[in-house]
Amino acid sequence: LEYGKNFIYNPNIHYFEGVDEELVDIIEDFGRKNTMALNSFNAKFLDVGSSGLKRFLKTLGDKEFTLTYNKEIYLPKVVNEKLPINLDLEKCDENIELKCNNNLPMPLTHKGDVVLYDENIYLLSNEDARNYKTLYSILKDHNNIEFTKEEIDPLLTNLVPKVKSFSKNINIDNEIKDNIVSDFNTKFYFDLKNSNIVCELKFEYDDENKTKYVVRNLEKEKIFKDKLLSLNFINNDSYYVFNGNDQELFNFLDIEIMNLKSLGDVYYSDKFKNRKIIKSTSIHASIRDSLDGYLNFSFNIDDINQSEYKDMFLAFKEKKRFYKLKNGSFLDLEDSETKDLFELVENLNVSSFDDSKVHFSKALYINDMFKSKNLNFIEGKQFVNRICDDFDNIENLDLSIPKNLKANLRDYQVAGLNYFKTLDHYKFGGILADEMGLGKTLQTISFLLYKKENVKNTKSLIVTPTSLIYNWKSEFENFAPDIKVLLIHGNKKEREKLLNTIDEYDVVITTYATLRNDLDFYETKVFDYFIIDEAQNIKNPISLSTNAVKSINSKVRFALTGTPIENNLLELWSIFDFVMPGYLYSRNKFQDLFIYDEYNANNLRKLIKPFILRRTKSQVMTELPDKIENKFFVELNKDQRKVYSAYVEEIKEKINNKDIKTDKITMFSYLTKLRQLCLDPSVLIEGYNKKSSKTEATLEILKDYIEDNHKILLFSQFTSVLKNIGKELSKNNIDYYYIDGQTNALERLNLVNKFNEDEDVKVFLISLKAGGSGLNLTSADVVIHFDPWWNPAVENQASDRVHRFGQKNVVHIIKLIAKGTIEENIIKLQENK
Numbered sequence: 001l002e003y004g005k006n007f008i009y010n011p012n013i014h015y016f017e018g019v020d021e022e023l024v025d026i027i028e029d030f031g032r033k034n035t036m037a038l039n040s041f042n043a044k045f046l047d048v049g050s051s052g053l054k055r056f057l058k059t060l061g062d063k064e065f066t067l068t069y070n071k072e073i074y075l076p077k078v079v080n081e082k083l084p085i086n087l088d089l090e091k092c093d094e095n096i097e098l099k100c101n102n103n104l105p106m107p108l109t110h111k112g113d114v115v116l117y118d119e120n121i122y123l124l125s126n127e128d129a130r131n132y133k134t135l136y137s138i139l140k141d142h143n144n145i146e147f148t149k150e151e152i153d154p155l156l157t158n159l160v161p162k163v164k165s166f167s168k169n170i171n172i173d174n175e176i177k178d179n180i181v182s183d184f185n186t187k188f189y190f191d192l193k194n195s196n197i198v199c200e201l202k203f204e205y206d207d208e209n210k211t212k213y214v215v216r217n218l219e220k221e222k223i224f225k226d227k228l229l230s231l232n233f234i235n236n237d238s239y240y241v242f243n244g245n246d247q248e249l250f251n252f253l254d255i256e257i258m259n260l261k262s263l264g265d266v267y268y269s270d271k272f273k274n275r276k277i278i279k280s281t282s283i284h285a286s287i288r289d290s291l292d293g294y295l296n297f298s299f300n301i302d303d304i305n306q307s308e309y310k311d312m313f314l315a316f317k318e319k320k321r322f323y324k325l326k327n328g329s330f331l332d333l334e335d336s337e338t339k340d341l342f343e344l345v346e347n348l349n350v351s352s353f354d355d356s357k358v359h360f361s362k363a364l365y366i367n368d369m370f371k372s373k374n375l376n377f378i379e380g381k382q383f384v385n386r387i388c389d390d391f392d393n394i395e396n397l398d399l400s401i402p403k404n405l406k407a408n409l410r411d412y413q414v415a416g417l418n419y420f421k422t423l424d425h426y427k428f429g430g431i432l433a434d435e436m437g438l439g440k441t442l443q444t445i446s447f448l449l450y451k452k453e454n455v456k457n458t459k460s461l462i463v464t465p466t467s468l469i470y471n472w473k474s475e476f477e478n479f480a481p482d483i484k485v486l487l488i489h490g491n492k493k494e495r496e497k498l499l500n501t502i503d504e505y506d507v508v509i510t511t512y513a514t515l516r517n518d519l520d521f522y523e524t525k526v527f528d529y530f531i532i533d534e535a536q537n538i539k540n541p542i543s544l545s546t547n548a549v550k551s552i553n554s555k556v557r558f559a560l561t562g563t564p565i566e567n568n569l570l571e572l573w574s575i576f577d578f579v580m581p582g583y584l585y586s587r588n589k590f591q592d593l594f595i596y597d598e599y600n601a602n603n604l605r606k607l608i609k610p611f612i613l614r615r616t617k618s619q620v621m622t623e624l625p626d627k628i629e630n631k632f633f634v635e636l637n638k639d640q641r642k643v644y645s646a647y648v649e650e651i652k653e654k655i656n657n658k659d660i661k662t663d664k665i666t667m668f669s670y671l672t673k674l675r676q677l678c679l680d681p682s683v684l685i686e687g688y689n690k691k692s693s694k695t696e697a698t699l700e701i702l703k704d705y706i707e708d709n710h711k712i713l714l715f716s717q718f719t720s721v722l723k724n725i726g727k728e729l730s731k732n733n734i735d736y737y738y739i740d741g742q743t744n745a746l747e748r749l750n751l752v753n754k755f756n757e758d759e760d761v762k763v764f765l766i767s768l769k770a771g772g773s774g775l776n777l778t779s780a781d782v783v784i785h786f787d788p789w790w791n792p793a794v795e796n797q798a799s800d801r802v803h804r805f806g807q808k809n810v811v812h813i814i815k816l817i818a819k820g821t822i823e824e825n826i827i828k829l830q831e832n833k
Helices: 019-033 049-060 126-139 149-166 218-230 246-260 306-317 336-348 360-372 382-392 411-425 440-454 466-479 492-499 512-517 544-550 569-579 587-595 598-611 638-657 664-679 693-707 719-731 745-757 792-799 822-832
Strands: 067-069 072-074 077-079 083-092 095-100 114-117 120-123 144-147 167-172 184-193 196-205 233-236 239-242 265-268 283-289 294-301 322-324 330-332 356-359 430-432 460-464 485-487 507-511 526-532 553-560 627-634 712-716 736-739 763-767 782-785 811-818
Touching: 019 049, 049 077, 049 114, 049 120, 083 114, 083 149, 095 126, 095 149, 126 144, 126 149, 144 149, 149 167, 149 218, 184 218, 196 218, 218 233, 246 322, 246 330, 283 336, 283 382, 294 336, 294 360, 306 322, 306 336, 336 360, 336 598, 356 360, 360 382, 360 598, 382 411, 411 430, 411 440, 411 553, 430 440, 430 569, 440 460, 440 466, 440 526, 440 553, 460 466, 460 512, 466 485, 466 507, 466 627, 466 693, 492 512, 507 512, 512 544, 544 569, 553 569, 569 587, 569 598, 587 598, 627 693, 638 664, 664 693, 664 822, 693 712, 693 719, 693 782, 693 811, 712 719, 712 792, 719 736, 719 763, 736 745, 782 792, 792 811, 811 822
Parallel strands: 077 120, 083 167, 184 265, 430 553, 460 507, 460 526, 485 507, 526 553, 627 811, 712 763, 712 782, 736 763, 782 811
Antiparallel strands: 067 072, 083 095, 095 144, 114 120, 184 196, 196 239, 233 239, 283 294, 294 356, 322 330
16 A cells, blocks of 8 residues: 555545455554564564465455565465476386476475465465475475385375375376275274273285385275264274263164274174173063963073163163163163063063063963064963953854843943953953943843853942942842842941841942941952942042952952043052052052153053953944933932931821822822922922932933033923032033023024034033923933923923934933932833823
């Protein structure tokens, strides 16, 4: 930059840009680093130093500049090319001569990275600069040099390739070129030194007769060296030492060492061979029948001491990729067969690894694992085949139906009977989880009758909710009158008298609450069969009822429920802990395996599948009539029974005192009040705040059907009763619609359309009068008649709101009947009509 004495610098007008700005920044930087660089006599000069020259020239690019060197002035250009020097490599007797055919470029810096040649400046990389300095030091005094035979290989290997990196032309004599060997074989030698894995890397060039010139391919050799470095080896002079962690070592032994075989020959010392990855080929497992209701399961792994098995399984449970053995080898926990075996062992809950007893009930799960997993190496699969064949063919088993059964079983009910028989044959427990309305009670009674007809003196205990106890009694009377049934219910004195007669009966029926109160008596009893209905009553594993039920001694246990799981998996565990204690392990282990580990859900399905039989109406629809009717008997609670009985006595007294026998209106009013007391005494008695047995039973039924995604119509003649039911539904967070005779026609139609379209609202409360005609409610498939009406035609007309053209499902009609009340008489009257 030149300017005269008249130049006035104005920063608003005069400024640098582009390369000029960069150059000014560099100059400023140099000046800031060394303020003494300014010549004390002439401030026009700045010493940029050897290291700064390359930076300055590189930035300068193609800008013109002058260079004064050895008192000569040049106008050079910065050239980004290889150096234009010509070198020849020629045979000279036994030696080789290297000569330069022109002058050597002049290094301008001590590093040799800035070179002047023929008015041009060349900028070299640091590596090229080092290599050029070597050549320059050899040829600067003489333009040629001879190398002896001993020096030829290093020359060709080291110097020539380096010169090629910065020189345009290097000509090699054909006599030399034809005898050059540059191909090599790579060999990896692995060994153990002081417990460390080491690798000796060798490159063997093809020169068996030692007559050729070996030109080492350093660039290619570097690829192999870099490969070892990338695998966590460090260079330790004559060999490489592995310096990675266990995860990296496992990866190396499992994958990378095999990949090295594609790069060269791999050799192992005997010591190194002990550092290996153990896979399923080293595992041996077998299953044998111990003939005592158990299977003997054993397995072992080559080269692994059983003292390490516990830690090995802990690593598997923690989902680690491998387990490192004490001898330095690894067990691959992601090997598919190893993983499947450990999964099997974990879910069999074996207590020891060399020879463990596994209950025969696990045979079905084991067989399922054989089919779906990589477990073909396990010996003894034939021991589980027979039982599995029995369970796989339950639908087709030709087992006789009890000859004295007073019912025609549908095909799916026969399958349910066979299911009970098959479970019983192997002394397994099980869960019949058919949807409501498919006859779980009938299938159970059929099984108990089958046992009575084929085995003498079998004793069974059935526990039900209080609301179902008389239903069971009635079903036995209808379908199996040959079975002697004892109902244990009532006050303590009454129960004690009944309990003392147990031995005279085939079946004992009691309630959850009553069983809990009479537990001391049952401690000395052993039942052949113990069956619980509505098994969700023991879903809480720590409740008093659950503990009472599980304390009963029995040989075989069955559970009946339409909803084996309502809220969480622990409910399922509690039911299984009843039917087959220990099958799903302890509560804590079950939680660890299946609740805290969601990925194990498939194993849980396999475990429980053989012991839960569930059919829905849609699955067996072809076997069902289009309408199923059931009577549901309800026992009035103590308070309600007291009120009802008192009013019966009052009516009797009035009848005896007055001549009202022919007064039909008065008599009808008395009967109506009796009917209302059966439903809900609070609609008659002001201030009555006790529970209604029928309302409680209704809530249980509704919850079960809602759980199974059904829609329900509930009819009653009494609007006051319907409104009370509505209040109870609201308390239980159950949404509903409501119509009675006061609902106008437009609103009725609107509510009907809403119910048919609204998937969230499952219940419709309808007065018998309002539901008699004009309603199309085919979205529902369950009808509950809360109170029986004298004329069955009226009830049928209400039921036809659902059971009509357009209905795609089987309709289930339930009649709730208060046991031992006027309602039973109304039912008898209906049947007579």
